[in-house]
Amino acid sequence: MICWSCQKAAGEDVFCVGCGAVQPPDGTADYFQVLGVVRSFAIDPVALERRYKELTKMLHPDRFARSDARARRASLERSVQLNEAWRCLKDPIRRAEYLLSLHGVDVGDRGGAGNQDKSGEHATLPVPQVLLMEVLELREALAAAHAARDVHETEALIAKVRGRLNTVMDDVARGFASPQPVLGTIAARLVTVRYYRRFLDEARLLWEQDGAPPAGDLGHAG
């Protein structure tokens, strides 16, 4: 790429090798490349966060508040891309979905794990009957707890499903760690995760509504 500022070859990095001007982002880079980490499910979250913050300090638009319009634009676009990459990779579920999407397997929600344009090309993954029954029962229990304003029952349900979700995610991690990951198997696990996650979102919302306890109890006490 040619540097917009010095008109010479800018190199591959964020800043031009010649003049140091910030360069617009490469639209084809994946999130792992954006953050400069190895493409893998197993990521050290502390190192990832450190890397993200280092890059943010270099690229944030506030650093270019007084710079040329093109530098401001490049820093804005870089930051947008960086924040997006971070948002995806810091969350193990999103990271797993994203890794699969890079291999053409889409398990996300509508517009989910990643590439919307490709979503039409893949058959929807089958949802096992057992999973549907399980979630149905959980939902009924949640509805009953909500109707009875039973905050403790809601909390118990949340804890139960969170435990199940963690077990499945351990499975996902093992799947990625295997020398020859079977993407289909991992994708099936992630479908389960998606159902659990939706359930948890809903349960937390109801817990918030029911659990509006008197001041002093944020629900995390003890």
Next chain:
Amino acid sequence: MPVEALFTISEPGQARTKEICKGRAVGIDLGTTNSLVAVVQAGQPRCLAADGSALLSSVVHYAADGGIVVGAKARELAATSPQDTIASVKRFMGRGPSDAEATRRLTTYRFAPGEAVDPMVRFAVAGGTRAVTPMEVSAEILRVLKVRAEAELGGELDGVVITVPAYFDDGQRQATRDAGRLAGLEVMRLLNEPTAAALAYGLDKQVQGTFAVFDLGGGTFDISILKLEGGVFEVKSTGGDSALGGDDFDRAVAGHLLRVMGLPEDAGRNAGLARAVLNAAREAKEALTVATESSVTVAMPEGEPWQGSLSRSDLDELVHPVLDRCAPPVRRAMRDAGIETAQLSGVILVGGATRMPLVRSFVAKLFGQEPLADIDPDEVVALGAAIQADLLASGGRSDVVLMDVVPLSLGLEMMGGVSEKLIHRNTTVPCGAVQTFTTYADNQTGFDLHVVQGEREMVADCRSLARFNLGGIPPMTAGMARLKVTFTVDADGILSVSAREEYTGKEASIRVKPSYGLTDDEVERMIRDSFDHADDDMGARLLTVERVEADRILGATRAALSASPSLLVAGEGEAIEAAMASLELAKSATNHLAIRAAIQSLDEVSKEFARRRMNAALDDNMRGQSLDTVEKKVTAK
């Protein structure tokens, strides 16, 4: 300013960096009740005071004779002419008349009837002879702070950082920016108030950890969860209520007083009485911060003043239901940040209302720890803003960076009035999203899009941000045209949109119709309007402004003439020289309007030349640069 834009862009390669005098970039806390200005000098932030006080009452009085009074004097005038005196204007920023309805009950203003689809509130002031928008009212407050800072710092300000509640939506942020522009300020950044507070604490003390900022001001409640680590201030989540604050305490107490006085509920409609009771309520509330019992005197508009008393336990009882409304947003923000109260390193108090003992004990109970209050809760936001202004003006100190989040989800209206979320609440800014649209009819050349902000599912329950028309799509068979629309939220939390037709590569034209922001024309008109109402002091300031502007344009024109003489056509150089001579002459006189006119004449005769220069510059330097280089993927929650 068209002249400046044309000439500036025609100097390719040269950074547009303005020379910054250290110490002339200030931070402004534009508050509901009080406003402050602060500056960093010798590494220390401090608030600038006038008449012994750093606080400027955010009250503006418009006299029938055209005079404008701001501050404590205006607050005094509120009792006698409540309709011409605007207080708590922040509540109306970026709000439409229908939004204001809810706050109208105990407020006393006349709302001017707007034009057919006027999206803005307008107050009828100056005895009903003038209609002003909330932005204009805020600009009056900003002007006073600007003058105060310029007097103290001995020169024109180079740039300001203005704080806004983290909960402010795009429309309210636009309105705040517009107010800054109206006041003639260069707004370098809008900064969230809780972030500013943390900045004041974090930098002073080098704190690390996760903090909650509990900000209860006059008119807004904000709760933010921030992580401070290695110079990075990361807002993890934010929430609150943009219509909850100390004013509501006053209202609750005032309602109580009206009952005790034996007056009917709708006595509050009497503007003078409402104001007198609210004043008495506020005084009693403030007195009860220290005392446990306070006398209450209501200066009745007619007749003898009313005498009574209020105890702290009375106050606590009246205020508690209002205060309880703070708990759900706190709970939600904690959940969004994914942390529990035990993990918090501290709770920072901001806002005058947090002085109340009841509020402090409420916060201590809510978070299970005593809150921090080392820095004056009235000043802490302005001090933080000054620190940020100093950082921005010194350009590129890389050891501190502030990362804010989108306060409310951004969505697009879909079929059936459903809002489809593009960018979710609490996503770190800057951020963006891409949405691809296809045409549904043959030869369709445009789309109407409606962007809304809010968490609700139905568009009708969200706030309308803007309506866009994406036009200029080449005629094609239905479904062939693929329009890729990129939404970008910048570091200030303000949205911009660009679009591109993928098949032809054509950039689609976008017409932005902000629902609440101001168009450039409106800003110009308002600036003119405010000029018409200017006093002598204002005239002097205008003259300075125009002279500075004249110098800048003369300099730029001279530079352009000597840089590109070959781009001049026959006779053009002479015409430009003549216009420059007229401007020099006007500049030496004292009529700012004459200078403006001479600037415009110079602009007129040099326009074509500037355009040729710009084109040449664009050809040389911008060839091959695509506006749309970022590929984005929408990541769902």
